[in-house]
Amino acid sequence: MHKKIxxxxxxxxxxxxxxxxxxxxVIAPYDPHAITGAPxxxxxxxxxxxxxxxxxxIFSGLIWGTRATLLLGFVxxxxxxxxxxxxxxxxxxxxxxxxxxxxxLLDVAMTIPIFPLLLILTTFFRPGIYLIAVLxxxxxxxxxxxxxxxxxxxxxxxxxxxxxxALGAGDGYIMxxxxxxxxxxxxxxxxxxxxxHFMLIGIGLGFLGITDPSVVDWGQxxxxxxxxxxxxxxxxxxxxxxxxxVTLISLALAWLxxxxxxxxxxxxxxxxx
Amino acid sequence: xNGIYLLKRLITSxxxxxxxxxxxxxxxxxxxxxxxxxxxxxxxxYAPPDVVEAFNRVYGLDRPILEQYVIYLLxxxxxxxxxxxxxxxxxxxxxxxxxxxxxxxxxxxxxxxxLAGIGIGAYSGWRRGSxxxxxxLNGMIFIRAIPSYWLALMILIIFAYYLNLFPLGGYVDTSAxxxxxxxxxxxxxxxxxxxxxxxxxxxGTYYLMRNTMLMTAxxxxxxxxxxxxxxxxxxxxxxxxxxxxxxxxxxxxxxCAGMITGSIFxxxxxxxxxxxxxxxxxxxxxxxxxxxxxxxxxxxxVIAANIxxxxxxxxxxxxxxxxxxx
Numbered sequence: 128m129h130k131k132i133x134x135x136x137x138x139x140x141x142x143x144x145x146x147x148x149x150x151x152x153v154i155a156p157y158d159p160h161a162i163t164g165a166p167x168x169x170x171x172x173x174x175x176x177x178x179x180x181x182x183x184x185i186f187s188g189l190i191w192g193t194r195a196t197l198l199l200g201f202v203x204x205x206x207x208x209x210x211x212x213x214x215x216x217x218x219x220x221x222x223x224x225x226x227x228x229x230x231x232l233l234d235v236a237m238t239i240p241i242f243p244l245l246l247i248l249t250t251f252f253r254p255g256i257y258l259i260a261v262l263x264x265x266x267x268x269x270x271x272x273x274x275x276x277x278x279x280x281x282x283x284x285x286x287x288x289x290x291x292x293a294l295g296a297g298d299g300y301i302m303x304x305x306x307x308x309x310x311x312x313x314x315x316x317x318x319x320x321x322x323x324h325f326m327l328i329g330i331g332l333g334f335l336g337i338t339d340p341s342v343v344d345w346g347q348x349x350x351x352x353x354x355x356x357x358x359x360x361x362x363x364x365x366x367x368x369x370x371x372x373v374t375l376i377s378l379a380l381a382w383l384x385x386x387x388x389x390x391x392x393x394x395x396x397x398x399x400x
Numbered sequence: 401x402n403g404i405y406l407l408k409r410l411i412t413s414x415x416x417x418x419x420x421x422x423x424x425x426x427x428x429x430x431x432x433x434x435x436x437x438x439x440x441x442x443x444x445x446y447a448p449p450d451v452v453e454a455f456n457r458v459y460g461l462d463r464p465i466l467e468q469y470v471i472y473l474l475x476x477x478x479x480x481x482x483x484x485x486x487x488x489x490x491x492x493x494x495x496x497x498x499x500x501x502x503x504x505x506x507x508x509x510x511x512x513x514x515l516a517g518i519g520i521g522a523y524s525g526w527r528r529g530s531x532x533x534x535x536x537l538n539g540m541i542f543i544r545a546i547p548s549y550w551l552a553l554m555i556l557i558i559f560a561y562y563l564n565l566f567p568l569g570g571y572v573d574t575s576a577x578x579x580x581x582x583x584x585x586x587x588x589x590x591x592x593x594x595x596x597x598x599x600x601x602x603x604g605t606y607y608l609m610r611n612t613m614l615m616t617a618x619x620x621x622x623x624x625x626x627x628x629x630x631x632x633x634x635x636x637x638x639x640x641x642x643x644x645x646x647x648x649x650x651x652x653x654x655x656c657a658g659m660i661t662g663s664i665f666x667x668x669x670x671x672x673x674x675x676x677x678x679x680x681x682x683x684x685x686x687x688x689x690x691x692x693x694x695x696x697x698x699x700x701x702v703i704a705a706n707i708x709x710x711x712x713x714x715x716x717x718x719x720x721x722x723x724x725x726x
Contacts, residue, residue, distance in 0.1 A: 231412070238416035238706065240698040242661040243679070244423070247691050250683060251427055327547045331665060334549050335683055349549065353669070358557055370550040378545040385541060 134386045140379035148193040155187035159343045163187075167362065176364045179348075180355050188343050189368050195344040196376065199260050199329030204321035206264025211271025212314045216302050218272065219279025226276075233269055241266045242328070249337045256339040259332065263325050271317050275310050282309045312391040316384055323380035330373050345369035409710060413703040420699045421476040424692045425469055436461065442485040481696060482689040486681065491693035495675065499697065501571065502663055502674030505590050509597035510659060514648075516598075517605020522644070524606070525613020526636055537610065544603040549665040552596045556669060559592055566592050569671035593670045600662040601655055608651050612644035619643075648709075656705040660698050 147154060156173075157163045166182040168174060176185040218229040248262055282288060288305055296304075332338065333346020348369040352358075357366040428435055436455045440447035456462050460471055475481075481491040524533045543551075560568045567573065571589050572581050616622065617640065625635045660675075667676030675694060682690040 234412045235415045235419060238413060238699060238702050239420050240657040240660050240695070240702055242657070242664070243691075243695045243698045244420075246679065246683060247424075247427070247688075247695055250686060250691060251430075251688070323545070330547060331549060331661075334665065335668070335680060337683065346549075349553070353553060358553075358561060366553070370547070370553065374546050374550060377547065378542065381541050381545040 130386060130389075133382050137379040137382040137386070140375060141383065144193055144197060144376050144379075147190060148197050151190050151194055155184075155190040157184040157187040159183060159188040159191045167360075169362075170364050176368055177362070179351065179365055185348070185365055185368065188348055189345070189372060191343040192345045192348065192369065192372070195256060195333075195339075195342045196326050196330060196373065198256060199263070199344075200322040200326035200380075202257065202260035203263040203267065203325035203329065204318050206261055207268040207271060207321050207325070208314050208318045210265065210268040211317065212275050212307075212310060214268070215272045215275025216279050216306055216310065219276040220283050220298070220302055220306060222280075222283070229272065229276075233272055236269050245328075245332070246335070246337065249332065254339075256342050259329065259337075259339065260325070263328060267321060267325065267328075271314075271321070274317060275313060278310050278313055279306055282306050312387075316387045316391065319380055319384040319387060323377050323384065326373065326380070327377055345373055406710070409707060413707070416703065417476075417696075417699055418473065420696055421473055422469075424695070425472050427692075428688075429465070439483070439485075443483065443488050476696065481693040484682075484690040484693075485687040486685045486690065491689050494678065494690065495693050495697050498673065498675045498678045500674075501672060502667070502676060504586070505593045505597060505666075505672060505674065506659060506663060508590075509594045509601060510655070512594075513598050513601035513655075514605055517602045518609050518641075518648070520602075521606040521609025522613055522636065522641055525610040525617065526632075526640065528614055528617065536606075540603045540606050543599055544607070548596070548600045548662045549669060551599060552593075552666050552669040555592055555596050569669075571671075571673055590672075593666050593672050596666045596670075597659065597662055600666070601659055604651060604655055604658065605648070608647055609644065612647050613640060616640045616644050656702045657698075660701065 156175075160183065162182045163184045164174065164178055164182055166178055166180050168178045168182075170177045174184050174186065176189065179185055179188075214229060218226045245262060245266055249259060252258070254262065283306065288301060291301055291305055330344060330346035330349075333344040334350045335346075336350065338344055338347050346369075349366070352362070352366040352369075357363075436452050436459070437447045440452065440455065460468060463471075479492050481495075483489065484491050484494050487494045520536060524536045527533050546554075556568065560566050567589050569589075571586055573585050573589075621643075622635060622639060625639045630638075663674065664676040664679050666672070667674045668680040671677065675697070678690070679694050681687075682694065
């Protein structure tokens with residue numbers, strides 16, 4: 128019972144964020160880049176969360192920032208999971224030399240720390256938000272390959288796969304119709320946890336000053352607030368909301384991922400014991 | 401088996417380092433504009449064409465690309481990582497100085513987090529389904545979901561700003577100018593960064609330990625041990641815990657890379673003068689050689705941690721033969 132409430136609440140939060148992102152132009156009272164009054168003004172009826180040092184409306188920034196966050200998370204996760212699942216299936220299904228090559232490549236790739244590499248690539252190419260998401264997705268796909276592969280290893284020798292092959296089915300058909308459905312639940316969980324991870328990383332990049340200047344993102348907002356004395360001046364409405372917004376969506380996805388994992392891996396099931 | 405495994409690990413590490421160097425080499429060649437011109441302008445503020453040409457000759461930039469690559473690779477192994485644009489000294493010198501400060505907070509945080517994660521995770525997994533377990537699990541999921549930069553800011557606001565228990569940032573008090581650096585003062589400044597890194601890292605260890613414990617608890621040898629009449633604590637310590645240790649080796653790889661990421665945010669927020677804050681400064685100034693040096697040192701750090709984990713675990717548990725595929 129308790130678990131269902133958590134699941135419903137986290138799904139509700141994710142959908143609410145999506146709705147806000149889609150309806151941003153309707154909900155936000157101002158253009159987040161526009162000067163809308165006096166700088167550093169406290170919350171009032173015109174500015175629900177006050178204004179920042181550039182006199183931009185913080186509430187509007189918060190609403191528009193939802194788009195960047197969801198985009199970074201979901202596009203990144205979609206790419207990471209697609210690449211990871213494809214590589215994992217091919218590697219696990221064919222085995223032998225292909226598998227060995229993929230695994231050794233992974234060993235090497237996973238020794239190079241991803242985040243600093245991402246920092247260098249983004250500093251270097253100054254990409255837009257879509258490219259940042261793609262870069263994150265590609266660099267973040269390694270972990271998924273191992274996860275999917277280990278599942279495929281047992282599926283590839285299962286009776287129904289051997290039987291299908293005996294009937295004359297090709298490798299491509301078997302992988303698409305028989306192996307893929309078997310790993311989809313796992314890939315789904317990976318998608319949710321990756322989306323959470325990439326949102327945190329993407330906003331972290333914004334915090335470090337690596338952003339697409341044409342979009343508003345929460346990382347940038349947090350950085351601006353903390354670098355410009357929001358803490359010392361006690362301007363909580365500037366510093367707290369973007370951080371709370373990230374934490375809430377991150378928490379919802381974490382719980383969602385956990386509930387899904389619990390569902391597909393009964394040995395981990397504890398809340399019902 | 402162990403020898404072959406170690407050899408494999410060494411080859412993998414070597415390849416990883418070479419690939420990191422290769423990426424940098426490729427990036428430098430892809431960069432728009434002339435590297436030497438940019439370099440000289442960054443360091444001396446002017447770059448006459450004849451000087452640029454002379455530098456190109458001295459650095460071998462007029463030679464075939466393959467030869468340049470070999471020179472670059474060899475230099476990377478010798479520790480010649482180029483000059484930092486902002487500090488105007490060799491990259492390796494800047495990094496060497498900052499690395500110590502990062503290790504001062506990273507080491508205690510990692511060790512505490514590993515020990516605490518194993519302990520709490522084992523307890524939680526052993527008492528699966530109990531109130532304590534569900535509470536701990538939800539608490540850990542909660543902590544893990546908070547972005548590290550946000551967690552650091554909140555800890556700073558609460559403990560340093562409102563409660564005034566610890567300094568707001570930096571690594572020593574200004575009085576150190578007169579009296580010299582006092583280790584106790586440094587420790588006092590290090591508490592909050594260590595706490596943040598600890599919280600950031602403990603959840604991963606906990607989560608893995610708990611999962612492994614859940615898998616282990618159903619095994620036949622646990623039932624056997626219980627049937628023998630052993631008390632719960634002995635079963636936990638002698639049978640369950642030891643068998644749950646192996647996956648920790650793998651986790652350390654992830655955690656190390658994660659800790660480096662975490663330290664970038666934590667150091668930036670607490671103004672701790674380590675590699676993380678150096679990264680932030682290098683990013684702001686677009687100091688490419690320095691950023692590349694940081695990537696190299698981070699790679700070396702992960703390699704070292706992997707090898708250390710491989711060597712430590714057989715000591716902790718003689719039954720563990722790292723490299724066995726079982």
